[in-house]
Each structure stands twice: as structure tokens, then as C-alpha cells.
Amino acid sequence: MTKRDYLIKPLVGENYPIIDRGETIYLWDKQGKKYIDGSSGAVAASIGHGVKEIVDEMVKQANKVAFVYRSQFTSEAAELLAEKIGQLTPGDLNWSFFVNSGTEATETAMKMAIQHFQEKGIHTKTKIISRSMSYHGITMGALSMSGHPLRRKRFTSLLADYPMVEAPYCKRCPYELEPGKCGLLCATSLERSIQKLGSENVAAFIAEPIVGAAGAALTPPKGYYEKIKEICEKHDVLFIADEVMTGIGRTGEMFGINHWDCVPDLLVLGKGLAAGYTPIAVAIASDRVMQPILEGSRLVMSGHTFSANPLSANIALAVLNYVEKNRLAQNSKVQGEKIKLKLKEWQKIYPFLFDIRGEGLLIGIEINEEFFNCKSVTNRVIEIAKDKGLLLYPSVSGPYGRSENSFLLSPPLVITDAQVDELLTLLMDVFIELNKEAKGTK
Known part of the structure; x- marks a missing residue:
């Protein structure tokens, strides 16, 4: 017998993973899957999880x-x-x-x-x-x-x-x-x-x-x-x-x-x-x-x-x-500059990366939706990323702010050099997957 829902979730009836615990920039669900919290939830968990x-x-x-x-x-x-x-x-x-x-x-x-x-x-x-x-x-x-x-x-x-x-x-x-x-x-x-x-x-x-x-x-x-x-x-x-x-x-x-x-x-x-x-x-x-x-x-x-x-x-x-x-504003500046530098290098590889912007660890990535057939490029990126263990935050942009073609990268401000490298490795995997679906990039 299927258990009914009592909680109204963002998408009613959707089967969301159940979170079990968190530590610094990481989260684990009940199935043991590990995620990098690349969005700090809704750009909120800024000092990371489980700070004693x-x-x-x-x-x-x-x-x-x-x-x-x-x-x-x-x-x-x-x-x-x-x-x-x-x-x-x-x-x-x-x-x-x-x-x-x-x-x-x-x-x-x-x-x-x-x-x-x-x-x-x-x-x-x-x-x-x-x-x-x-x-x-x-x-x-x-x-x-x-x-x-x-x-x-x-x-x-x-x-x-x-x-x-x-x-x-x-x-x-x-x-x-x-x-x-x-x-x-x-x-x-x-x-x-x-x-x-x-x-x-x-x-x-x-x-x-x-x-x-x-x-x-x-x-x-x-x-x-x-x-x-x-x-x-x-x-x-x-x-x-x-x-x-x-x-x-x-x-x-x-x-x-x-x-x-x-x-x-x-x-x-x-x-x-x-x-x-x-x-x-x-x-x-x-x-x-x-x-x-x-x-x-x-x-x-x-x-x-x-x-x-x-x-x-x-x-x-x-x-x-x-x-x-812990001088987290300063760390945000340093790590944000490092991430943006790498993303701008990737723009030369992936023509669908329309714009990289933001300050510190509030980084926006806008995708050129003309490369894709899907209704929401944002949702597709977030879906691929979550499957690979990277959480991103949805955003809109484009003409008049009506296009679902962008997302925010906003990890906790405590992120270390090694963790930035780990995050970027996962994000590169996301773009590799996305590139397979892009028109004219084969």
C-alpha cells in the first residue's frame, strides 16, 4: 500500500530525497548519497552545516x-x-x-x-x-x-x-x-x-x-x-x-x-x-x-x-x-574570484555559457537557451547537477527576466581551496553532459 503525502512540498507529490545530516559544505540523504551544497540551500546556509x-x-x-x-x-x-x-x-x-x-x-x-x-x-x-x-x-x-x-x-x-x-x-x-x-x-x-x-x-x-x-x-x-x-x-x-x-x-x-x-x-x-x-x-x-x-x-x-x-x-x-x-567575507571574495576565473575559461570551450557575473560567492551563470530544445534550461541544469551530487539554485534572466535560462552558484562561505576544486570538477561534469544536448556543439 502506497503511503499518502501529508506535507505540501514545492512540487506536490514529487518524491524528494530525505535529508539525513550535514557537515560544512556537504549534505547526505537517507540513502547515503553525498551532495555538495553549491547553493547554500536557498543562498542561506552561509557558514555551512553542523557548526558546533x-x-x-x-x-x-x-x-x-x-x-x-x-x-x-x-x-x-x-x-x-x-x-x-x-x-x-x-x-x-x-x-x-x-x-x-x-x-x-x-x-x-x-x-x-x-x-x-x-x-x-x-x-x-x-x-x-x-x-x-x-x-x-x-x-x-x-x-x-x-x-x-x-x-x-x-x-x-x-x-x-x-x-x-x-x-x-x-x-x-x-x-x-x-x-x-x-x-x-x-x-x-x-x-x-x-x-x-x-x-x-x-x-x-x-x-x-x-x-x-x-x-x-x-x-x-x-x-x-x-x-x-x-x-x-x-x-x-x-x-x-x-x-x-x-x-x-x-x-x-x-x-x-x-x-x-x-x-x-x-x-x-x-x-x-x-x-x-x-x-x-x-x-x-x-x-x-x-x-x-x-x-x-x-x-x-x-x-x-x-x-x-x-x-x-x-x-x-x-x-x-x-x-x-573566521573572515568569511574575505574568503568569499577570494574563492569567488577563483571560481569566476575558471568559469570564464570554460566560456571558450562551451559557447552556450552566455554570461558569468556576480561578486564573491554570489555567482550567476546565464545559459544561451537558443542552444537547447527544452522548455527550461534552468531545470535541466539543476536536474543534471543534482544527479551528480551538486546542488544549484534556480534563477531567471534573459529579456525582461522571463527566461528560465540561468542559475546561481552560491556555496557556503567556509568553502576551502580543495572544496572549490571538488565543486568545479562536478560542475565541469554538468557542462559536459549539457554539451551533449546542445545544438551545434558536437
Whole structure:
């Protein structure tokens, strides 16, 4: 008799392997098959699996107190975590609002931006501008800010129609201009969008410093975010940096935005904040954003039952200390450069490798889908890789971000030289297999 399913999996009814254990960059399923976690799960398990000192801190805090309600108590763990984040973040990003997921954090940042102006007596500034290739979360508010066609399409009639500007996609410039000769039109177009809506109606612009799932590590050119911030300040529009995927060392800097000379007004962290050891995320506001709230209602109109719970806070604090102590941002930079160098060598061998991009260990590989007959090149690559014991993260890119032709390579930041070589050996095997299926490459 076949056992029925009770768990709603990503693909209902699909027979997923059952995971048994994990250690550093490796995972083993119940059948004993070993995998290299080349995606850190969903770009989350950034310090690797089975780190004993994180587990020890988890047990220590659980034995002390696991939960208190934030309207009744604060906790030493939450206070210390907020202080630590304030020390790490650039500029005056000193105020942390803890939630449970990146989606909740981007929505909280959106609400804080709007409330900032409400507290100043400006009630018309409610619009959020985002980019055409972007993903800020799956709930209705976060999805309304997202330019991810595949994830929006089922709920279009329910979503707010927030305006969007074109993404900085130099390899496929939406304006058909050449990099370096374009006048950063992808950035300056933000000003036209603000003017069209009326600056009195726009609260914030939100962007991932490097586009993740919606663009396979699309990396803006030099000067991009400096121009974005200049435009935002000119029109009294707040800039929200969505660092759910790029934050905490992933790109070779502690924060992705640090690759540019730009300090956002709000910054959002998730995934790498606790590296998969607990669900926690944070919306971080600058002193300037918080000032009218402190002088007004003193109440940020957001919150969740498990916000700032001491168990998650202490785990996240331990993760941040681990990242700093082991210089994982620096390791991400070094290993990422090594991997990208090898991938660019492979472009000469495999013409279907359309683009290699990203920073640190957030690396995007875009495939030229014209070489293949399959509906989703992304799914085929991930299928081949998983069969060979390598886990990759799906992404979209191509014209208007509608093509399933790319993936992210984003292993844990603890990866060693020898492990990079092991990962690249498996990835080469994937490309050899893919090459057999490509048209005109025999």
C-alpha cells in the first residue's frame, strides 16, 4: 500500500530525497548519497552545516529562555544583536526591527518608509518604486514590489501595481546602449519615474544591490548606486537596500551595497543573518528615518508574534561573530574570484555559457537557451547537477527576466581551496553532459 503525502512540498507529490545530516559544505540523504551544497540551500546556509559553536549557543539560550513577547519584555540576546548590527552596518543604520523572514523584513521596511513621512505630516508619499527584474518576497506587499513575472502571474489582480524601472542588465541593455557610453540611463530613469508619479507621492525606491533570483547575480556598473542615492535625496525619496540574499559576507563584503559608495536609508537582512540555523530577518533603519517616529508616535506599526525572540536572536549573534572571527567575507571574495576565473575559461570551450557575473560567492551563470530544445534550461541544469551530487539554485534572466535560462552558484562561505576544486570538477561534469544536448556543439 502506497503511503499518502501529508506535507505540501514545492512540487506536490514529487518524491524528494530525505535529508539525513550535514557537515560544512556537504549534505547526505537517507540513502547515503553525498551532495555538495553549491547553493547554500536557498543562498542561506552561509557558514555551512553542523557548526558546533552555533548549536551550543542554540542550546544555551533554549535552556535559559526561548521566547518572550516583544510587547512585554526585551531580552539581552535581542539587545546585543541589534547593537552588533548597528556596529557592522554603514552610516547611521542603527535601528533594528526583527522579524522571521526576508519577506516580512522587506514589507516592514516598506511600512517604515511610508510611516516616516506620515509622522512628518506627509500622507501622500505611499508609492514604492522597484525594478523590472527584482524579487522582494512572496507575500502580497513584498510581491507587489517585485518585478518577477513568474512569481507574480497567479496573483496579478491582487497585487499593487507599483511602478518599476529597468534593471541594470549591461549584457542585455534594455536601452540597447553600450556600457560606459550610456550615461547610466538605467539609474537616471529613476528620476523620470519619480517625476512622472510626482515626488510628493513616492516614499521609497527598493533594490537588491546585486539581483538574485530574478536576475542571476545581475551586478550594476560602477557609479550606479551613487547616482540612485543622489536622485533619491534630490526628491526626498528613501532608498531601501534589500540585502536578504547579498548581506553578511555573501558578495565578498559584509554588505553588498559596500561595493558602491552609497549608504541606504533602510537595509534589509535575512538568509545569511542566521545562516539557516533559525528563521530570523531584520529591517534596519537609519537615525534619520527613525527621528520623526521617535518625536511622534514612538510606535512602528508592524510586528509578529516571534519578532525578536531571544532564541533566534542569540543564534544570529553567534553567526555574526562566527563570520567576523573566521573572515568569511574575505574568503568569499577570494574563492569567488577563483571560481569566476575558471568559469570564464570554460566560456571558450562551451559557447552556450552566455554570461558569468556576480561578486564573491554570489555567482550567476546565464545559459544561451537558443542552444537547447527544452522548455527550461534552468531545470535541466539543476536536474543534471543534482544527479551528480551538486546542488544549484534556480534563477531567471534573459529579456525582461522571463527566461528560465540561468542559475546561481552560491556555496557556503567556509568553502576551502580543495572544496572549490571538488565543486568545479562536478560542475565541469554538468557542462559536459549539457554539451551533449546542445545544438551545434558536437
